[in-house]
Amino acid sequence: MRTRPLKVALLGCGVVGSEVARIMTTHADDLAARIGAPVELAGVAVRRPDRVRAGIDPALITTDATALVKRGDIDVVVEVIGGIEPARSLITAAFEHGASVVSANKALLAQDGAALHAAAEEHGRDLYYEAAVAGAIPLIRPLRESLAGDKINRVMGIVNGTTNFILDKMDSSGAGYQEALDEATALGYAEADPTADVEGFDAAAKAAILAGIAFHTRVRLDDVHREGMTEVTAADFASAKAMGCTIKLLAICERAEDGASVTARVHPAMIPLTHPLASVRGAYNAVFVESDAAGQLMFYGPGAGGSPTASAVLGDLVAVCRNRLDGSTGPGESAYAALPVSPMGEVVTRYHISLDVADKPGVLAQVATVFAEHGVSIDTVRQQGRPDSDGEASLVVVTHRASDAALGGTVEALRKLDTVRGVASIMRVEGE
Amino acid sequence: MRTRPLKVALLGCGVVGSEVARIMTTHADDLAARIGAPVELAGVAVRRPDRVRAGIDPALITTDATALVKRGDIDVVVEVIGGIEPARSLITAAFEHGASVVSANKALLAQDGAALHAAAEEHGRDLYYEAAVAGAIPLIRPLRESLAGDKINRVMGIVNGTTNFILDKMDSSGAGYQEALDEATALGYAEADPTADVEGFDAAAKAAILAGIAFHTRVRLDDVHREGMTEVTAADFASAKAMGCTIKLLAICERAEDGASVTARVHPAMIPLTHPLASVRGAYNAVFVESDAAGQLMFYGPGAGGSPTASAVLGDLVAVCRNRLDGSTGPGESAYAALPVSPMGEVVTRYHISLDVADKPGVLAQVATVFAEHGVSIDTVRQQGRPDSDGEASLVVVTHRASDAALGGTVEALRKLDTVRGVASIMRVEGE
Structure with a gap:
């Protein structure tokens, strides 16, 4: 020595x-x-x-x-x-x-x-x-070195402990966002100004780093689509439960199916309770990695502290x-693949949409037509009258896979229908 | 290039x-x-x-x-x-x-x-x-490199997919060992001669490697205490469920509490359903690592193929x-700590013991006395008459932490009691 x-x-x-x-x-x-x-x-x-x-x-x-x-x-x-x-x-x-x-x-x-x-x-x-x-979760080294002989197709993770604590609390107790945030603050899991966490800035930075390493491509913070989780409601959790899902704030880095481009995004999403990420509790982090040869891997542990x-x-x-x-150096930046980073509109996933509609015949047909016109295929629809409302009903639509742009167009057209009183929530469904 | x-x-x-x-x-x-x-x-x-x-x-x-x-x-x-x-x-x-x-x-x-x-x-x-x-699970590199600045205290994992498939099948379907093994063989998860898997030889080799890296100490296959899982029964799973547990074949590498020695062992054990390892399904592997600074980490993925x-x-x-x-080399063997590897008798854990006893007053007092004489403290006892039996009852004892040697002495003494007709099963309880 x-x-x-x-x-x-x-x-x-x-x-x-x-x-x-x-x-x-x-x-x-x-x-x-x-x-x-x-x-x-x-x-x-x-x-x-x-x-x-x-x-x-x-x-x-x-x-x-x-x-x-x-x-x-x-x-x-x-x-x-x-x-x-x-x-x-x-x-x-x-x-x-x-x-x-x-x-x-x-x-x-x-x-x-x-x-x-x-x-x-x-x-x-x-x-x-x-x-x-x-x-503490070993992630950069496994992605950069252990999987250096493999082709990574997706990295999907819970990379912010504060928001996972809040969402887990909402899920387990039925609390609303503000109540759960207040508890996270009181326990020291959330900072006095929680913006960086709850608006997804922190997770977006991590998504940029992970995507860059996973895809051997430069991905900057500006390339990451970001949505916070401040608008997730107790009603969203009830909808998720009805689908056998929970809600997590996910950082998702994906290679397009044709392999020619990549995307990176942060937003709340429903995931099935059977998915390994669904059982990540409290302020823990976990990252799920899918690659050609290794298949599905998950890395779990404390994400901060x-x-x-x-x-x-x-x-x-x-x-x-x-x-x-x-006298040597370890692996440096690997950006040789230099794949284009596609905008959010090209991301393809499934959606859960709650609409407040007029409670009268023909509404479902109208709504279904709008989806069809925008090329968004419907998987399931659940329609229910709301006894406490003035002739209103709720329509919950779950789609098959469609692009974010197609979904956006659909929602815009739905809002223009006289029979649609409002779009109560739109949430992506991941991990299926 | x-x-x-x-x-x-x-x-x-x-x-x-x-x-x-x-x-x-x-x-x-x-x-x-x-x-x-x-x-x-x-x-x-x-x-x-x-x-x-x-x-x-x-x-x-x-x-x-x-x-x-x-x-x-x-x-x-x-x-x-x-x-x-x-x-x-x-x-x-x-x-x-x-x-x-x-x-x-x-x-x-x-x-x-x-x-x-x-x-x-x-x-x-x-x-x-x-x-x-x-x-495929990155494990050697994270233990050897990512945690090189930390002190690892325990590595506990499901490192054999064949046995996890069998145990998962028994858990979910109530099948017996032979039936679950037959299905594993039919599906190609078990080899024609499953000895290396079901008797724990495969897992023991992995435990030796993991312990060596985690503790910077040479641990050979012969140092690993090994018990297979061929004697796990549907009744054991029923007992586990009653405790909020399931049964897994675990490889466990531990540093003694005083830090002066290590142990490595492979055996079936009950773990709480709330433990991250409990939800590892089918032929998947997962390894749970506990260290001073990082806390609890888990690595999950396909263990073979x-x-x-x-x-x-x-x-x-x-x-x-x-x-x-x-012109360089990576980290080689790190065995500088050279800690002694203690025999199984020194391993400290909890136990779940099922006894067939005579259904008459005073039996519990006799049994409790034997535990006390051997310094094994009882956590819970569950006693139940069995209507289909000839004056027999079942006594299920869960202990606090005790050494394997103390437990062994206790069981030997229990077998000598007239009122104890048989020791139906002994299983360690881990992950609490």
């Missing part, structure tokens, strides 16, 4: 960073044995240096992250600040000054992954980011340090 | 080997792009050269596997023959003649992993074997070829 330590600069010392520092200390012998050399925490860049940080030598604390990454003797920079800047500039500077980088920054990777990979390659350094998607995210960061740190000692 | 191809020798061309050869041909461009150089099938060693092999150039076929691995121009040997010899000699010869090795051979790795790793290291070559455990196993082999092939081009 080499005795001269590898030097690690830690950028950020919040929930994740402090766990990384703690484990580097308490498990120093194990890490050294697994790497083949000791690792030393050489500096910790923070915004508030006055905060007490148990177990970290105060002499290592600095507010000058830029100076830290430019020191020149740093082997690996661990970036757990999050956000675009200053993280992007710091990572770029790290490469320029000879360090490899381990990052947990999904937003930055989703937006600027290509440029960062190019910078890493230019300087012959590693850029690893297992922690950026689904916390200090310790789980630190586990992923440290796994990357060990790998990057080994490469460093070996 | 390098234009000179990397040369691959394929040993074995059965269900897995033929899929490896097929994908190497049909996905040649993708593999070349991902590796950075083309890969060429340079020879295929088979036992029966006269059999027609679609898509493989007959000029590549040879019966002389030894000559093939000793050619000197082979970059990677893919071994999918199985069994101890000649696979062991061929792999050793491959290293001596400069090749890296990808193997799917669980029996050989479990028995001689240390020696093979040493040979690989001596010659500066790679030995990869993702396909040896749980088919030509295509899934080929997916794992090809993932390894890509990695080994990349290393080859890089």
Whole structure:
């Protein structure tokens, strides 16, 4: 074993960073044995240096992250600040000054992954980011390495724990969205401003990263169709149950059937209770992968939190340090396939549509005609009068597979029918 | 990209080997792009050269596997023959003649992993074997690399598809063991001689490999306690259901609570229906991992079959070829922790025991005394008269956690009681 330590600069010392520092200390012998050399925490860049940080030598604390990454003797920079800047500039500077980088920054990777990979390659350094998607769940490495000899056709996952907690709560208790969100906030699963989670921004960043790796194609955040889950209602869950389904916020990355393009999207969807993703409870994450040879795989675990995210960061740190000692680098960006990313209109799936209609003869025929005119084939229709309403009935239509554009056209035409009082909900049906 | 191809020798061309050869041909461009150089099938060693092999150039076929691995121009040997010899000699010869090795051979790795790793290291070559455990499910790489910065405490999995199919059938249909086995055989899930599967030999080999990687300790097949599942009855499933459990054949690798030793075992066990492993159906495999920082992870997918196993082999092939081009090697054996492997008697878990007892007062007190004398604490007792029997009753005891040795002593003493007519079944309760 080499005795001269590898030097690690830690950028950020919040929930994740402090766990990384703690484990580097308490498990120093194990890490050294697994790497083949000791690792030393050489500096910790923070915004508030006055905060007490148990177990970290105060002499290592600095507010000058830029100076830290430019020191020149740093082997690996661990970036757990999050956000675009200053993280992007710091990572770029790290490469320029000879360090490899381990990052947990999904937003930055989703937006600027290509440029960062190019910078890493230019300087012959590693850029690893297992922690950026689904916390502790090994996902990037299995997709990028274990399945490197296979053809991945679909990646479908629950990649945001906050929204899964809320939806699971709604499902199990019959609570409405706001009530479930309030509980998630009280328990610390949701932030004071939950927008990034409930509007699907967080999941969309992860979808971009997963799609890029799965399809060997650059997929940016802007390429990902995104719908939040704030409009999911208790009534939607009742409809889902009637179909033997539940509702999850899914990130779905798909190769088109002809193989010539890909799509990436985030939205709430019904999935059958028999699907492995349906039983993912609470704040857990899980990602379902379908490939030509391997078939159906699923990866399950905690998708967030200090310790789980630190586990992923440290796994990357060990790998990057080994490469460093070996004078090699791991697999970089693989974007050779360069498939076009199709817009949402070309996505093909099934739909569950609830309509409020006039309770009189001929309505179903009118509605069915609109579906037929737009080339959307109906699987089942359920019609029911509502005793408490003024001559209104409910019509629930489940379609066969159709494009999002065709469905959109159908719904637009339905809204124009006199007999359709309103479109109560539209939800995609996945995983069948 | 390098234009000179990397040369691959394929040993074995059965269900897995033929899929490896097929994908190497049909996905040649993708593999070349991902590796950075083309890969060429340079020879295929088979036992029966006269059999027609679609898509493989007959000029590549040879019966002389030894000559093939000793050619000197082979970059990677893919071994999918199985069994101890000649696979062991061929792999050793491959290293001596400069090749890296990808193997799917669980029996050989479990028995001689240390020696093979040493040979690989001596010659500066790679030995990869993702396909040896749980088919297509990425497991070796996540344990060895993704969790390299974490401390794994338990690996508990369904790693044999045949036995899971049989147990799932018994659970869902109420069938007995023989009936379920017959169906598995008819459907091709069980071999004509199912011994290796149903007696747990296959799962034990996988447990040895998983324990070795998880605990950085050499664990050999002989270190694994093994019990088959041929004596699981429909009555056991009824008991399990009454407890909110099902029965699975589990491979369990555990670190002792004091961290100073490890155990590995394979046996049928009850697990709660709420545990993620309980819902693993049919011939699927799944492995549940618990670690200090990551928490609970699960990996799920097809555990066998030509295509899934080929997916794992090809993932390894890509990695080994990349290393080859890089002039580096991946992580080799990590056995630095060298923890002692404790015997089964030291394993601590819970037990479900069914006793046939005389239906008269005082029996429960006698039985409870025996448990107490052996230091085994009782959680629940259920007592019921059996109208169809001659003065007999059934006593079902579920214990708190106790050592296997203490439980064994308890059962021995129970058998000596006049009032205990027989011990109908003993089953461990896991996953709580």
